[in-house]
Ligand code: FES
């Protein structure tokens with residue numbers, strides 16, 4: 001099988017893997033980037049959220065072979081002013097508890113704010129409802145997204 | 155800055171000073187690896203040794219960082235921040251120079267004084283049991299730094315002040331890092347006086363969490379992220395019914411999967427080892443195992459509930475007896491029966507550990523919650539001595555009790571697999587010593603047991619003509635969490651079955667509480683707030699029902715009965731005042747209240763719920779009041795209340811593990827539904843000012859949430875929900 005070619009966090013990435021292998025495991029175990037987490041393996045929790053060509057996807061349920069040629073961005077590779085605003089707001093409000101869901105939360109929040117600079121509570125709820133947080137940091141996630149939106153206005 | 159601190163970096167400043175003072179040796183410390191020559195190495199070692207460690211909890215490094223060794227597990231509850239704050243306060247440090255690090259496993263040094271002699275985290279005891287210990291540790295370190303300054307400058311200790319990490323006297327100034335080497339040579343004083351809490355400058359203020367930056371950038375390391383050279387990934391096929399064991403194993407197809415390295419039997423199932431999780435997972439799919447189910451639980455949960463209900467009319471083991479409930483005659487009787495399902499903890503990070511087993515040593519990486527119990531069980535499994543087992547505690551992706559179990563289930567599985575690989579019969583022993591990362595899938599977690607036990611409660615009260623509660627009978631039926639383990643108190647009712655029911659903050663002249671302890675192969679465990687997950691629900695919804703029967707306002711009714719419990723009363727009053735209990739709500743909304751004590755803290759919630767035109771219930775807002783003694787890090791206390799509210803709400807709305815003929819019906823988050831952001835109410839948290847020593851915060855936010863919401867639903871719809879979760883009775 002020829003290797004699958006993609007871009008990972010801005011760098012060319014050639015993966016020698018079963019095309020059915022989920023993107024999540026290819027990134028975690030082959031590329032060695034462990035910031036994206038395994039929470040359910042069934043597109044139920046969002047802990048594995050990455051950006052594929054700018055769109056948030058559940059990497060646990062995305063076969064690596066199905067996205068050959070795509071640009072994959074993980075929590076380790078996000079950059080730019082939206083990402084910075086989101087991460088700063090997360091730290092400022094101390095959103096995290098155990099932290100395990102937070103890479104995924106941040107990837108979803110960055111995608112939301114890239115699309116919609118001024119989300120309402122309802123926009124946040126619908127964009128973020130695929131990301132479970134068992135520690136229930138939801139109150140602060142909402143507040144931090146508003147905070148990041150405010151910071152981006154300036 | 156990792157701490158979000160905007161001030162200049164004191165570490166940077168002192169690092170420069172340190173280099174000035176120590177010259178080449180300082181450089182040697184930094185690049186010692188690349189140098190040759192014994193004298194330089196010795197020099198570097200000598201400098202490294204000058205880190206000042208006055209006790210098991212505090213390390214002051216020449217680079218001016220102060221590291222607190224955290225004996226508890228950071229699983230989200232904030233111990234890296236709270237415990238560090240206690241030391242920072244007494245040593246008078248700058249918050250930015252403080253660091254936190256998990257301590258190694260050692261029951262002597264790191265005993266949990268609330269339930270030891272073991273090192274372990276649970277029962278919301280981390281700050282409670284560390285408070286005095288860490289204050290002393292910080293104060294002692296400070297006294298030594300002051301003594302070092304006094305000696306260096308030739309001034310009396312009384313002429314020295316310490317503030318924000320700077321030690322000064324007149325024109326003399328030094329950082330902790332500057333003084334560390336000298337301090338390390340001085341005798342450690344005993345009985346150093348502690349600060350008057352009135353002079354606290356850090357404790358009680360909003361301090362940035364120590365783990366925020368790492369957890370916001372994907373850099374934090376959890377057990378699932380640990381990689382060791384040559385490591386194999388393992389998944390375990392466990393029996394479909396609790397109590398079954400493997401009978402026949404056909405591993406041919408599994409071994410044919412690309413990447414699968416070996417299949418081994420362990421006491422709890424069959425492990426598939428591979429070079430990646432994906433291969434291990436596919437290998438397990440291809441595995442064929444038959445099970446001996448002769449000792450397995452084959453009842454479904456409906457049958458278990460029916461069995462428990464059959465016990466309700468019969469007297470159980472006595473828990474509390476006050477007055478004589480049977481002597482109260484001719485009064486109005488109110489009765490209620492409750493059912494509480496099994497609940498999975500479903501921490502966001504499924505159970506994972508990495509085990510490296512050699513002939514005479516074992517290393518374990520885990521979000522380890524019971525370090526010395528796990529160390530002992532791992533040693534027993536491996537055939538080693540406990541001191542040969544090293545536990546590397548890393549961040550845990552949540553736990554809610556799951557990672558703390560006296561059988562060390564997932565740790566023992568990991569060690570059993572590593573041990574099986576060492577067997578000469580397995581590939582001629584060539585896999586011996588290969589590190590193993592055991593990963594539970596979400597399905598393994600949801601179906602794997604150690605649930606909050608299923609309980610049935612029966613309650614009966616007698617009301618006087620004036621609405622006074624004359625008699626109260628409370629009977630609980632369910633499995634024991636403690637039975638058979640080191641916390642078991644044979645002959646006594648299991649405290650975790652009855653806490654929150656045995657003692658209540660209401661004065662009732664005749665009260666009887668008793669317990670039927672049942673048995674089942676379904677393994678059970680403490681689940682965030684343990685007994686109070688069910689007892690507080692029964693007590694607080696029943697009290698509410700009695701208030702309604704007595705035609706009284708639920709707050710006024712509680713206040714009268716609570717007169718002898720001023721702490722509870724103050725918390726209740728704060729919550730209802732902040733919630734605006736008497737203020738009108740929009741049409742289709744209603745309020746409910748509940749108050750509960752757990753883990754030495756008292757929490758009251760006022761919940762506001764609404765119902766839309768399709769009948770769907772939504773919790774709009776929760777106003778919380780908490781008395782946890784001194785709130786060491788109030789923002790963490792708030793976060794724990796917010797988290798407890800969301801965690802508790804998901805459970806009462808839709809949390810349930812059910813079984814059909816002994817097989818668990820749920821498997822992942824689609825069937826084991828957990829609260830999502832669109833279901834999270836607005837939350838307001840108010841902390842009762844207190845000068846008392848700190849008490850629990852990780853769990854106490856959970857117990858009153860369910861009853862407050864149930865009481866609000868009753869106020870709105872007239873429906874009293876007694877069978878959990880609510881999803882069985884209303885649309886949620
Ligand atoms: S791990 Fe991918 S959605 Fe849960």
Ligand code: FES
Pocket residue numbers: 096097098099100101102132133134135136137230502551552
């Ligand atoms: S912070 Fe723990 S699961 Fe979200």
